[in-house]
Amino acid sequence: MxxxxxxxxxxxxxxxxxxxxxxxxxxxxxxxxxxxxxxxCNVENASFGLTICAERSAAVAAVAAGATEFVGLAVVTADGxxxxxxxxxxxxxxxxxxxxxxxxxxxxxxxxxxxxxLPGSFGPDDLVQ
Numbered sequence: 001m002x003x004x005x006x007x008x009x010x011x012x013x014x015x016x017x018x019x020x021x022x023x024x025x026x027x028x029x030x031x032x033x034x035x036x037x038x039x040x041c042n043v044e045n046a047s048f049g050l051t052i053c054a055e056r057s058a059a060v061a062a063v064a065a066g067a068t069e070f071v072g073l074a075v076v077t078a079d080g081x082x083x084x085x086x087x088x089x090x091x092x093x094x095x096x097x098x099x100x101x102x103x104x105x106x107x108x109x110x111x112x113x114x115x116x117x118l119p120g121s122f123g124p125d126d127l128v129q
Contacts, residue, residue: 001031003072003111007103010074013039013054014105020044027076028054032067055087059094073100080104088118096121 006029014027021044028040040058044051055075062070073091075083080102083091091098096115103109115121 001035001037001072003074003099003101003109004107006031006037006072006074007076007101007107007109009037009039010054010076010101010103011105011107013041013058014076017041017054018043021046021048024077026054028058029074030055030058030062030070031072032062033069033071034067036062036065036067038062038065038067053084053087055083056090059091068094070094070098073098074103074109075100076103076105078105080108080110082112082117085118088114089121092118092121092123096123 009029010027013029014025017025019025019042026042030038038058038061040054042054082102092114098114100112101109
């Protein structure tokens, strides 16, 4: 799957966002190493702390389906914003080198990695086994 196809899938997921409080829809598409695609959208809650981001929504769906190795993540917002810190930390669990495509709703995107988005991260390699 190309980055453009991944961005398109994230854009489709964005249309299903439930965001009555912020009106800030986010869609995510997470591509597993085995080729499966997992979609997520933000789901807000009146108790704001219970809101779940699109990126974590996609990752949780992937893990629930048995996927833990990923090769790409696209995130689509109206303005191409980056992921929140909680999503960065959550996803670093699955590999700092993951390519991330941060896209505008028009499909234009920039490429980065989790390592670039979360320098000096704390992950599984930091735990004493």
